[in-house]
Amino acid sequence: MNLLFKERLKRHQTSQLKYLRLIFNDQFVIALIFLIGSLGFWYSNFLETLTNSFWWAKIVVALIATILVSVGHLATLLENADSTFLLAKEAQMNEYLKSAKKYSLIFPVVFLVVSLFIMYPFANIAAEMKMVDYLIFASSIIVIKVAMIEIEALELFSSKSYRYLILGLVFAIEVLALYTSIYGALLVAAALLIAVMLQSTTGKLFNWYKAIKKEDARSFNVKKFYNLFTDVPGLSNKIVRRKYLDFIVNRVKLIHQNTYLYIYSRGFVRNNEYIGLFFRLVVIQTAILFFVKNVYLSAAIGGLFIYLVGFQLKPFYKQYANNLMQKIYPIVNLNKTKDFQKLVITVLTIQWIISLVPIFYIYGSTLYSLVVAGVELLVELIFGFILLPRDLKKIDE
C-alpha cells in the first residue's frame, strides 16, 4: 500500500508540476512581481501608520492565524475506482493514510511558516508580542495543523466532520492564550495532538464513499484555482441559465451569418467559468482603481486587467472549436475567429466602460482620466486586433 501511494504521488506531482509550469509563464510572473511588490509596499506603509498598539489587535492575530490554519487538507489521492478495486485492502488503509498524511503536511506547514513570519511585524507592533512569545504562538498553530490533518484522516472512518468545531475552538483558545499566557496555547495544542494520535481505527470501517468524495472535492478546488491561470482539461464547467441576461444575447440577430456569435454569446453569459472570471477581475480592478491615486499605476493596472480578461477568454474559443456538430454544420464560409473577436471586444469594452467610473471618481474631468482611459483602450485594441487573431490562428492549427 505504501508503494501504491508512492506511485500515485509521483503521478500527482508530475501533473501538478505540469500545471505550475503552465501557470508560471512570463506574463504571470511579471504580474505576480507587480502584485507582491505593491502588496509589500502597502503592508510596509500600513505598518508605519501603526504607532500605537491597540487592545483588539490580538483578536485580529488569532483570527488571521485561524484562517491560515484552515488552508490545506489531507490529500489521500484516492480515485473513484478504488472503492471497487481496493476494497480487499481495507485493513491496510492505515498504512496508506500514514504516507498520505506525511505528504499532506508539507504544503500547509511551509505555508504557515512563511505567512506567520510575514505577520510577525504586525503582531510585534500592534499586539506588542515579543519574539519568544510569538514563536511559541506560531509553534502552537503548526502543532494544531498537524493534529487537524490527523483528525481529517480519522474522519474518514466515520460519517462526522469536526472541521468547523475545531476551527472555532482554535480561535477561542488562541484568543484566550494571547490575553493570558501564551504557553497555554502550546500546551493545549500538544494535548490535542497526543489525544488524536492515541485514537485507534481498528474495528472501524473505512468510509470509501466519503473519502473519495472528499478527495474529488479537494482536487477539484485545486484545479479550479489552476484554472484561473491556465486551461485545465476535464474540469466540468457549471452552466446557469441566467434568464435576466437574455436581453444581451438576444441582441444577436437570428441570421445565418451570426451562427458562431450566437453560440459564443450564450456560452459566455451562461458558463460560470467565463462570466465568473470576468466578474471577479472587474470587481478587483474597480476596487483597486478606487484606491490608487497615482496616474501611472492606475494606467498600468487598468491596462493589465483589460489584458488579463482578454487573455483568460482564449480557452473559451478552444472549447468551442472542438464541438463536433460545429464541424458538420454548413458554416465553413463563416468566420469563427472574427465572431470570437467580436465577443472579446464587446466584453472588453463593457469592462472599459465600467472602469471609467472609478477613474473619473479619482481624477475627475482632468487630463489624467483621459490618459488612464486611453491606455486601457489602447491595450484593448492591441489585444483585440493584433494579439488575439494571432493566438487564435495558433489554436486553429
Added chain:
Amino acid sequence: MTLEITNLSGGYGPLQVLKKETFTVNNGEVVGLIGLNGAGKSTTIKHIIGLLQARSGEIKIDGGQLKDDIEGYRKKIAYVPESPILYPELTLKEHIELTIMAYGLDENKTWEKAHHLLEKFRLSNKLDWFPENFSKGMKQKVMIVCAFMRDASVFIIDEPFTGLDPIAVHDLLELIEEKKNQGSAVLMSTHILITAQENADRFVLINDGQVVSQGTIEQLRENFQMPDASLDDIYLEMTKEAVK
C-alpha cells in the same frame, strides 16, 4: 442515386479501418448498415459526413463530392450521431434556433415542423431547459428533432434506437418511413436486427472494414445459402465466418 460510395478506404491517422467499401443508398430507400462492434460502421459514417478524409475512393451525394462544394454537400446531410452531441450552454429552443441559423432554413416553416416533432416526442414543455441535463433517450430525441425538421437528401442515423423508449422507437421508424416516401435516402447503422429487418429495404453487412455482403433480405439469404433465415441468423453466420 443519392449516396454513392466507391472503393472507400480510410481510417484514423495511420490506422486504416476501411478497405475498399462500395455501396449505394438510393432515393426513397432505407439501407441498414450492419456489423460487429469495431467493424467500421461509425468510421464509414464519419467519412460520409466529412469528419474523416478518405485515403482513396469517392463519396458522392447527388453526384457531388464534399470538396466540390463543402456547404452544399453538408446541407444535404442530416445526421443523428450515436451519442448525442449538445451544447451545454444552449436550451432546447436554442438548439433548434441554432440549427435553423447554421443551415439557413426558413424560420417559420421549420418551427412548424419542429413543433410537430417536439409534440410527438413529448418535449414541447421543455423548450427552455438545457438538454445537457436530459436522460440519454431524451437527448437522442433532441438530436432526432434537429435532424428531421430539415428536408435533407440523405439521413444518416447512427445506432438510433439505443436508449429510446418503445414509443419513441415507433415514432422514429414512422419518421424514417415518412422521409423515405418523400424521396430521401436513409442510412442507419444498428444492432437491433429485428427492427432493421422489418424497416430497411436493403442491408450492407460489413466486417473488418470491408463489405461482406449486401442486398435485400432475399439476396442475403441467397448469398449465405440460408433460405428462410432471419437477418439475425445471417448476422451470426457472418460472425462465425469472420472468426474463421
